Amino acid sequence: MSAIAVRTAAARPLWRRLIGFNLLTAIIGAAIGYVIGHMVIGPAIHAHSLDYIGLTAGQSDIDVLLGYLFGTIGFLVGMGFANYPIRRLLGHPPSLAEHEDEAEGMFRYFTLCTDHKVVGLQYLVGIGFFFLIGGLNAMLIRTELLQPNVHVFGANQYLTLVGEHGAMMMGMITSGILGPFGTYFVPLMLGARRMAFPRLESFTFWLLMCAGVVLTTTVFFGGFQTGWTGYDPLGDQGVLGYDAYIGFFALVGTSMTLLGFNMLATIVVMRAPGMTWSRLPIFVWGVFATAALMMLAAPMLVATLCMAALDRTAQTVFYIAGVGGSNYLYENLFWFFGHPEVYIVALPGFGIVLELLPVFCRKPLWGYRVGVAGMLGVGLLSWFVWQHHLFVSGIDADVRPFYMLATELISIPTGFIFLCAMGTVWRGRIRFTVPMLFCIGWIFNFLWGGISGVFLSAVPSDVTTHGSFFSMAHFHYTIMGGLVFTMFAAIFYWTPKMTGLKLNETLGKIQFWILFIAFNSTFGPLFAVGFLGQPRRVVSYPAGLQFLNDWVSVSAYFIGISMLIFLANVIWSLLFVREPAEVNPWNSKSIEWQMPSPVPLHDFERIPVFDVDPYPYGEPLVAPAPAGGQV
Amino acid sequence: MPEINHFRRVALIWLVSSIVATPLVIFLFAPIVPPGQGSVQSSGQVLDNTVLFGLSTPIALAVLIFFGYSFVVFRERDPAAVLDGPAVRGHAGAQLWWMIVTITIVLFLATYASYRTFVDGAGGGQGPIPASVPVPSGQSALPVQVIAQQWQFTYRYPTYGGVETSELYLPEHTIVKFNVTSLDVVHSFWAYQLAVKADANPNVNNVAFVKTRGPLTFNVRCAELCGVWHGYMFNLGHVVSKAQFAAWIAQQQRQFAPITKSLPKYNPTYNPAPTRRGG
Numbered sequence: 001m002s003a004i005a006v007r008t009a010a011a012r013p014l015w016r017r018l019i020g021f022n023l024l025t026a027i028i029g030a031a032i033g034y035v036i037g038h039m040v041i042g043p044a045i046h047a048h049s050l051d052y053i054g055l056t057a058g059q060s061d062i063d064v065l066l067g068y069l070f071g072t073i074g075f076l077v078g079m080g081f082a083n084y085p086i087r088r089l090l091g092h093p094p095s096l097a098e099h100e101d102e103a104e105g106m107f108r109y110f111t112l113c114t115d116h117k118v119v120g121l122q123y124l125v126g127i128g129f130f131f132l133i134g135g136l137n138a139m140l141i142r143t144e145l146l147q148p149n150v151h152v153f154g155a156n157q158y159l160t161l162v163g164e165h166g167a168m169m170m171g172m173i174t175s176g177i178l179g180p181f182g183t184y185f186v187p188l189m190l191g192a193r194r195m196a197f198p199r200l201e202s203f204t205f206w207l208l209m210c211a212g213v214v215l216t217t218t219v220f221f222g223g224f225q226t227g228w229t230g231y232d233p234l235g236d237q238g239v240l241g242y243d244a245y246i247g248f249f250a251l252v253g254t255s256m257t258l259l260g261f262n263m264l265a266t267i268v269v270m271r272a273p274g275m276t277w278s279r280l281p282i283f284v285w286g287v288f289a290t291a292a293l294m295m296l297a298a299p300m301l302v303a304t305l306c307m308a309a310l311d312r313t314a315q316t317v318f319y320i321a322g323v324g325g326s327n328y329l330y331e332n333l334f335w336f337f338g339h340p341e342v343y344i345v346a347l348p349g350f351g352i353v354l355e356l357l358p359v360f361c362r363k364p365l366w367g368y369r370v371g372v373a374g375m376l377g378v379g380l381l382s383w384f385v386w387q388h389h390l391f392v393s394g395i396d397a398d399v400r401p402f403y404m405l406a407t408e409l410i411s412i413p414t415g416f417i418f419l420c421a422m423g424t425v426w427r428g429r430i431r432f433t434v435p436m437l438f439c440i441g442w443i444f445n446f447l448w449g450g451i452s453g454v455f456l457s458a459v460p461s462d463v464t465t466h467g468s469f470f471s472m473a474h475f476h477y478t479i480m481g482g483l484v485f486t487m488f489a490a491i492f493y494w495t496p497k498m499t500g501l502k503l504n505e506t507l508g509k510i511q512f513w514i515l516f517i518a519f520n521s522t523f524g525p526l527f528a529v530g531f532l533g534q535p536r537r538v539v540s541y542p543a544g545l546q547f548l549n550d551w552v553s554v555s556a557y558f559i560g561i562s563m564l565i566f567l568a569n570v571i572w573s574l575l576f577v578r579e580p581a582e583v584n585p586w587n588s589k590s591i592e593w594q595m596p597s598p599v600p601l602h603d604f605e606r607i608p609v610f611d612v613d614p615y616p617y618g619e620p621l622v623a624p625a626p627a628g629g630q631v
Numbered sequence: 632m633p634e635i636n637h638f639r640r641v642a643l644i645w646l647v648s649s650i651v652a653t654p655l656v657i658f659l660f661a662p663i664v665p666p667g668q669g670s671v672q673s674s675g676q677v678l679d680n681t682v683l684f685g686l687s688t689p690i691a692l693a694v695l696i697f698f699g700y701s702f703v704v705f706r707e708r709d710p711a712a713v714l715d716g717p718a719v720r721g722h723a724g725a726q727l728w729w730m731i732v733t734i735t736i737v738l739f740l741a742t743y744a745s746y747r748t749f750v751d752g753a754g755g756g757q758g759p760i761p762a763s764v765p766v767p768s769g770q771s772a773l774p775v776q777v778i779a780q781q782w783q784f785t786y787r788y789p790t791y792g793g794v795e796t797s798e799l800y801l802p803e804h805t806i807v808k809f810n811v812t813s814l815d816v817v818h819s820f821w822a823y824q825l826a827v828k829a830d831a832n833p834n835v836n837n838v839a840f841v842k843t844r845g846p847l848t849f850n851v852r853c854a855e856l857c858g859v860w861h862g863y864m865f866n867l868g869h870v871v872s873k874a875q876f877a878a879w880i881a882q883q884q885r886q887f888a889p890i891t892k893s894l895p896k897y898n899p900t901y902n903p904a905p906t907r908r909g910g
Contacts, residue, residue, distance in 0.1 A: 155859045155860060155862060155863075156859050158862075159856070159861075225856075225858050225859055226856060227856045229856075231816070231817055231855070231856070233815070233816050233817070233833065234816040234817065234856065234857060234858055237815075237816065237858065321832065321833035321834035321835070322834045322902045322903070326834075327816075327817050327832055327833065328832070328835075331817075361705075361716060362707075362713075362714065362715040362716045363715070363716040363717065363718070363719065364718055364719070364720045365720075366719060366720060366721055366722075367720075367722075367726055368720065368721070369721075370721070370726055390830075391755060392755040392756040392819065392828045392829055392830055393756065393830040393832070393837075394758040394759070394811075394829065394830055394832055394835050394836075394837030394838075395758060396758055396760070397755075397757035397758050397760075397761055397762035397763070400745075400762070401741070401745035401748070404741050404744055404745060404748075405741040405745075408737045408740050408741045408744075409737060411737055412730070412733050412734060412737055415729065415733045416729075419725075419726065419729050422694070422698070422701075423719075423722070423725070425698065425701040425702070425705065426637075426697075426701055426705070426719075427637070427705055427716055427717055427719070428701070428705050428716040429705065429706075429712075429714055429715070429716045430701070430702060430705050430706045430707055431706075431707045431710070432702075432706065440698070440702070443694075443698055444695075444698075447691060447694050447695070448691075451687045451690070451691055454683055454740065455680070455683055457744075458679060458683065458740065458744035458747075459744055459745075459747075459748040459753050459755055460675055460676045460678075460679035460680075460744060460747045460748060460753040460754075461676060461679055461680050461683060461744075462755070463672075463676060463753050463754045463755040463826060463827070463828045464665065464666050464676055464823075464826055464828065466828060466854070467819055467821070467828070467854035467855055468854065531664055531665045532665060533665065533821075533823045533850060533852065535819075535821065535852055535853065535854040536854075536856070537861060537862075538852075538861060538862035539861075539862035539863075540862040540863055541862075542850075587713045616718075617715040617716065617718060618715035618717055618718035619718040
């Protein structure tokens with residue numbers, strides 16, 4: 001089969017390949033779809049229905065929302081996602097693979113490709129791009145906060161920056177580990193040749209990219225002033241930019257649901273012989289717990305925002321107090337998604353740290369079952385804590401002890417993760433490589449994130465810290481200190497396998513130390529700023545807090561510098577130096593490192609058979625055989 | 632040479648540093664952490680924070696010292712060597728003790744915080760039917776309505792003819808019952824030095840109690856994003872002597888008498904037409 005594919009690809013000249021289904025046609029499809037939605041279908045709907053019943057409100061909201069909807073559909077059709085169902089309807093035989101053969105080279109990365117390794121890299125670059133935009137927003141926010149009063153941006157622009165930073169990070173970066181590393185490595189770790197639903201895997205990626213573009217276009221429609229939480233009824237007042245927020249999160253939610261579903265299905269059914277549940281790499285367990293949360297929580301977000309969209313267009317009143325709705329409905333629904341969401345962000349990081357520590361401590365993972373219990377426990381408990389976001393909201397005060405208890409209980413399974421990490425480093429032979437440094441960064445940051453979380457979970461402390469910079473510092477410690485640090489650990493750890501090339505170790509260490517120090521110097525003082533009375537998302541603050549705010553802003557610029565160093569490292573190492581990496585530079589015993597770099601097209605010539613977990617360090621066992629052999 | 636007992640060493644370092652650091656944190660650091668002693672509720676919060684700081688100091692030290700010791704002592708000294716450490720996959724005793732200790736701490740914290748919350752309401756908004764009413768029998772609380780709207784707070788005093796003022800004055804040593812509501816979007820009434828925070832929701836009467844102490848000027852800020860000028864939604868509040876308060880409220884009643892007549896009748900909530908943007 002691959003011989004045929006190679007011939008056809010080579011035979012097609014470039015101009016012929018450009019007219020097919022790829023990113024170019026997708027962008028054209030998106031433009032056509034947007035015009036149809038915004039200018040044809042939207043006016044058609046409100047001209048004949050809303051005007052008829054005397055409502056003129058919400059017309060342009062309908063146009064913009066339909067523009068986004070049809071634009072997305074146009075993009076996906078242009079990408080070729082409709083080809084398969086249409087071909088099947090017309091009675092053609094099913095095509096199992098799309099754009100998989102390597103002769104197509106870079107071209108595969110701009111198409112609907114069903115190779116999980118291509119999609120993994122697509123995710124990495126795509127999410128990285130939007131991470132950069134979100135990070136730039138943060139730099140601009142800190143620039144505005146250099147002075148206690150409005151000085152660079154207007155209040156409106158400032159809030160749009162805040163909202164876009166939050167939404168970008170909480171929406172796009174949520175898939176930051178499952179997308180790139182889950183898609184790339186979970187099938188390899190399971191001994192599978194592909195994901196359970198390869199087309200779906202490409203679909204979730206391109207949908208996420210559509211979402212990112214939708215959010216960025218909010219600036220053309222006046223932005224949105226609601227922050228990433230988008231509370232109604234404030235959202236209901238919002239200008240057209242809020243429709244971009246709705247469209248963005250609805251698309252992200254759909255993408256997350258399907259990604260989680262695909263991951264779960266892959267882990268459940270695609271395990272090779274001998275890959276029992278108790279031999280599953282701990283990273284896969286992290287992905288499993290995350291995927292379950294994604295699949296169950298994200299639909300809630302989509303539903304919440306569909307209701308918000310209906311409020312704005314069809315004049316329903318789900319969230320409008322006094323006429324039958326309630327803002328509490330929005331808050332409950334949003335946080336019922338939102339709290340599992342923060343663990344969706346944290347859990348993959350747990351998986352990465354516990355996966356990498358054994359490699360760099362040269363010891364088996366200590367307390368494997370405790371680690372698994374920790375991840376599943378966090379996943380389960382995360383459904384019972386959402387009202388700790390609403391302790392002072394005025395929702396029935398009798399239930400506060402329950403949410404306090406549930407929230408504090410979650411530190412028990414989180415403690416299990418720390419216990420496993422402690423057991424693993426103990427008496428190890430620790431090697432301070434760049435990925436290991438980022439894992440150590442995680443340990444340090446997440447410790448403070450966890451301890452500050454205890455203050456927010458206790459009502460008496462929460463009354464003052466809620467909605468202040470304290471809570472903002474807390475979740476940056478858990479999300480940025482947790483997810484972003486482990487993302488970098490994963491990037492430095494797995495890039496040699498994904499690209500076959502080395503990243504510069506020295507630049508990596510410089511980046512780590514600048515990032516680590518600047519991160520703590522940014523968010524550490526913000527705990528104090530919160531306790532001193534500065535609420536979140538304010539454009540002005542008491543003059544007495546200027547010194548701390550300036551300190552934080554300057555530190556934040558150093559975070560920006562560390563990101564530039566990383567970017568320079570990637571460009572320098574992967575585009576210019578191109579030093580080939582060893583097959584197994586870390587001497588890992590995990591299966592993906594026993595495979596050639598880069599990984600061959602169909603992963604395994606023969607499906608491997610497992611008889612140990614990936615951590616037999618120091619145990620009298622033979623090292624895993626090369627790919628395809630008995631492991 | 633006898634083998635070094637690393638665990639005993641870590642435990643000793645931890646014990647010594649905890650004994651030194653914990654009292655420092657409890658007696659020197661925790662008391663200066665806001666919100667201070669401006670009201671009974673703020674003292675309660677400081678107390679709760681002190682307990683949390685006191686407990687988390689040894690916990691944080693345990694984790695930091697354990698890892699710090701491991702990274703120094705168990706580092707690979709020969710970078711060229713690829714040698715494995717001992718193949719230890721767990722320790723039932725350590726796991727069991729870890730669980731017992733963490734579960735005990737967590738249950739204590741949850742119980743203690745619940746208890747503290749019910750003692751004085753902790754200054755938080757409790758909704759229309761408060762779970763904790765820190766008003767001793769025979770006494771009554773001074774009701775003050777906080778009305779939030781984009782982008783200012785106003786205050787109504789129902790026991791003084793329902794007069795509505797743009798400034799907040801409270802008498803000293805008095806139990807105050809804030810009834811917080813909103814006319815448009817969700818706001819949050821944060822009286823910082825009094826340690827009161829209660830969301831202002833349209834159509835909801837969110838009750839928060841505070842017992843004032845001596846005279847004090849405090850900051851009022853909106854703590855929930857409420858639109859463009861959220862950052863400028865703040866003003867000052869004052870706790871004054873009872874005589875000054877009586878004089879002030881009488882003066883306000885006189886000054887606003889014509890307006891008070893045309894205000895809507897005092898209500899726990901007001902139900903304005905939804906301010907929908909429209910189009």
